[in-house]
Amino acid sequence: MGVTDHDRPHPDLEAPVVERDGVTIVHGIELRVETPSQRIDLLGYGLDPTPELRAETERLARNRRERAHEIVACLEAELGIDLDLGIDGRTGRPHIARAVVEHPEADYQTVERVFQDLIGTDRPCFVPRAIPDFDRGVELLSGAADLLSLAHPFRYADPAAALARCSRLDAVERYYPYGADVVDQPLLESAIEDHGLLVTGGSDAHGTEIGAAGLDRADYESIAARISPEP
Structure with missing residues (x-):
């Protein structure tokens, strides 16, 4: 099983691969990066964080805190409410949206509606994050992870x-x-063939429910062969 926290090494995984209660856990990270046309997410598996990667993820955590405070201040002014939300380096828009939904005076029933009306891109309380560009992201992860993959x-x-x-x-x-039939399978298979790619799978699980990633044994063994259990 891979664990890939957003923009941070997991604090409780001390090696690229660890064994916990009979489960093999691959330490990873999901790093959001900027390209000229859009933001994308890079996955690094078999993670042994370098000082450079740690410095960047610490900067990202500070930026995430500052951004969360800005968004909350805007929402409180926009909605005329006080949001009782503890903010730290992991607080993101989903946490803030849930706090709005749970507030008795906010009149919002779903997280999706909060994004649509208030905190999604180009909405009144949207605040962009300061993230590394693609080249810098690849550089950081290449020095710290055994395998780099494009997420979703x-x-x-x-x-x-x-x-x-x-x-x-x-x-x-x-x-x-x-969650919908959105995959252009020929486009995906063409990229795999053109670039000689391995394939990974992710459930994007958040919380206590662990999903199935979908890898068959051959795909799994190809990935496992690339990941070193030792730093």
Whole structure:
């Protein structure tokens, strides 16, 4: 099982691969990066964080805190409420949206509606994050991870442009619970063949429910062969 926290190494995983209660856990990270046309997510598996990566993730955590405070201040002014929300380096828009939904005076019933009306891109309380560009992201992860993969290519506005970036990566996330028939399978398979990619799978699980990633044994063994258990 891979654990890939957003923009941070997991604090409780001390090696690229660890054994816990009979489960093999691969330490990873999901790093959001900027390209000229859109923001995409890079996955690094078999993570042994370098000082450079730690410095960047600490900067991202500070930026995330500052951004969360700005968004909360805007929402409180916009809605005329006080949001009792503890903010730290992991606080993101979903946490803030849930706090709005749970507030008795906010009159919002769903997280999706909060995004649509208030905190989604170009909405009144949207605050962009300061993230590294693609080249810097690849540089940081190449020095710290055994395997680099493009996360969920069909969640982006331009999947073809995202998949073209795989020329600099080792793998692409073939299996992902998109929740709709949005996968252009020929486009995906063409990228895998053109760039000689391995394939990864992610359930995008948040919380206590662990999903199935979808890898068959051959795909799993190809990935496992690339990941060193030792730093």
